[in-house]
Amino acid sequence: MxxxxxxxxxxxxxxxxxxxxxxxxxxxxxxxxxxxxxxxxxxxxxxxxxxxxxxxxxxxxxxxxxxxxxxxxxxxxxxxxxxxxxxxxxxxxxxxxxxxxxxxxxxxxxxxxxxxEQNAAELKECLNAGRIHPLPPLGELRAETIESCTHIVGAxxxxxxxxxxxxxxxxxxxxxxxxxxxxxxxxxxxxxxxxxxxxxxxxxxxxxxxxxxxxxxxxxxxxxxxxxxxxxxxxxxxxxxxxxxxxxxxxxxxxxxxxxxxxxxxxxxxxxxxxxxxxxxxxxxxxxxxDQYTIKLEGARITGYETMSFTAIRDPLILADIDAWADLMRTMLAQRVGQTLGLAADEYAFDLRLYGHNAVLDDLEPESGPPREVGVMLLVNASDQATATAVAKVANPMMLHLPAPAMDYLPSLAFPSSPAEAERGAAYEFVLNHVVDCDSPTSLFRIEIEEKTHA
Structure with missing residues (x-):
């Protein structure tokens, strides 16, 4: 042709x-x-x-x-x-x-x-043979990381x-x-x-x-x-x-x-x-x-279970210094979780994201001045769903009424749904961004040809 x-x-x-x-x-x-x-x-x-x-x-x-x-x-x-x-x-x-x-x-x-999809045992053999190499920003691969993946594919x-x-x-x-x-x-x-x-x-x-x-x-x-x-x-x-x-x-x-x-x-x-x-x-x-034929590996594993809560802030006194409000929220939530649930800091994690302020760019955000409206997303991660949801429930009163440090009254914030907590199930992270040296371009893949069945 x-x-x-x-x-x-x-x-x-x-x-x-x-x-x-x-x-x-x-x-x-x-x-x-x-x-x-x-x-x-x-x-x-x-x-x-x-x-x-x-x-x-x-x-x-x-x-x-x-x-x-x-x-x-x-x-x-x-x-x-x-x-x-x-x-x-x-x-x-x-x-x-x-x-x-x-x-x-x-x-x-x-x-x-x-x-x-790739077999973990076979990949560990490749690892032991020095045939798997990291791509930035990851470092050297460990066998335990391969074993922890729920699924691994080769591109x-x-x-x-x-x-x-x-x-x-x-x-x-x-x-x-x-x-x-x-x-x-x-x-x-x-x-x-x-x-x-x-x-x-x-x-x-x-x-x-x-x-x-x-x-x-x-x-x-x-x-x-x-x-x-x-x-x-x-x-x-x-x-x-x-x-x-x-x-x-x-x-x-x-x-x-x-x-x-x-x-x-x-x-x-x-x-x-x-x-x-x-x-x-x-x-x-x-x-x-x-000089060397390589196949990129992608793998993901469970990091825990997530529960999400979301509220919206329109109060100009809070928005005048939304970062101070967020810092107070983080401090008070950690204190309340310890008091009520008895959880140590390493038994759960949470992330507070301020949409409309800096949730996308964080410290790289070029705009200055207070926002007019902010959506606050709370993401809680724990080893089981019940614990993640319990932490989010502890946060519920603060997501609804937490005043800014300088306020002497309780504001009303806005939950978009009831219940305010949404269980997201298992959360995952990418842990494989590596290449494996291959002797054959097709050796890691399996081809099945189906017979014609639709006449």
Whole structure:
């Protein structure tokens, strides 16, 4: 093939798009559809609990759009990081939805499932062999950390996806994968050069985010021997050199480089040229093959159980020095918990966040002067749910009536709901941000090809 056209319908499976944009991409000659289905953006809960953050009906709607279009055009569909975090159960969840959609639409497609969860015992062997290395800001990994994780996934490169496609898969449902590998797999399999392929895959990973209207739909990337072009699928949206180049600033440590399992994309010499007022051409991208193939590991573990309480402050006397009020709240809550529950400081933890003041930027907040309205979020963490809720209940009177240090009366603050305490269940943290040296790009992953069952 002299070129490969990759259709990226949106930033995430389940986020939705106008099906007409997918139809336009098919009409423009798309050779493959690729879509990411996951992310770590929403925190460790989804990996730690193996829970998707998207709704099943939303995923079904998007899969129906892609599978019907791809089936009619005779092109493959590739989905990465199924179920948000790419756990084995996430792959099976998306596969189950896909099976229902295919049965309803009468589609007869071969589906490959690629599992990316990792075995703790095998990872400890890798650790003992010196094959696991930390990524900043984490330090050296300990075996106990591996054992503490509820789920661990490896972020696959393009090779397992290529293996599934070569085995005859028309629909590839992959576990955790790099966002770019999902789009790069098919063009690399068809012989496109790695520099333009990985760069194009980076630009289209979030669909229309590189266009003038990210809400309008996805994009089509055409990759060839010299470079690639990017075209929005919505006729009213446009790509410009600045919008396309700017996506290299997104989720990268270095805007000129991006590491993949098998090497590093280098865009220092890339040139971004406007073909017309909607389409951009990019040339000059390079890819440097690494001496060692590595797979990034992601793992999460339970840190305790959380209970949340929330109140709102509109009182100008409190807001005149909201930091003093917050300091008093922290001091009094610690005292009351010790008096009433008999808990030591190391038996629970709490965080007080002042939304409308500094909850987002904290000490980096550039604005000065008192806020007009502040939402106070109390998050309590303890080793069990009952203890976390008990601490939040001790805080309840103060969240409703605590006066500022200079006030001689009780103010009334505003709870948004009753009860004021909301039990959030298990809380998780990411504890694995490491890479493991691999002898084979596919050795950490398991591929299952499902027989056609829907005629």
């Amino acid at each position: 002299k070129s490969v056209r990759v259709l990226s319908p949106g930033g995430m499976l389940g986020a939705g798009w106008d099906h007409a944009t997918v139809e336009r991409g098919i009409a423009l000659g798309a050779d493959v559809i690729s879509i990411d289905a996951g992310s770590t953006d929403s925190g460790p809960y989804y990996l730690g609990s193996a829970t998707p953050k998207t709704a099943a009906k939303a995923v079904a709607r998007d899969l129906r759009s892609l599978l019907t279009a791809a089936s009619g055009a005779g092109i493959p569909v590739i989905v990465g990081s199924c179920g948000t975090s790419g756990t084995d159960s996430g792959v099976d969840w998306v596969a189950g939805i896909a099976a229902e959609v295919m049965a309803e639409e009468g589609l007869d497609l071969t589906v490959a499932k690629i599992y990316s 696959m490169g393009h090779e397992p996806i290529v293996e599934a496609l070569r085995a005859g898969a028309q629909v590839v449902l992959a576990g955790r994968a790099t966002d770019t590998a999902v789009a790069a797999a098919y063009p690399l399999m068809k012989g496109m050069p790695p520099g333009p392929t990985w760069h194009a895959s980076k630009i289209i990973e979030c669909g229309g985010q590189c266009t003038s209207n990210p809400r309008a739909g996805g994009v089509l990337a055409t990759i060839d021997a010299e470079g690639f072009t990017i075209e929005p699928l919505d006729p009213t949206a446009a790509c410009t050199p600045i919008l396309v180049a700017a996506h290299m600033l997104y989720e990268t440590v270095n805007p000129f480089e991006m590491r993949e399992p098998d090497g590093t994309l280098d865009v220092r010499d890339a040139q971004y040229i406007a073909v017309d007022d909607r389409i951009v051409r990019v040339e000059g991208s390079k890819f440097h093959v690494a």
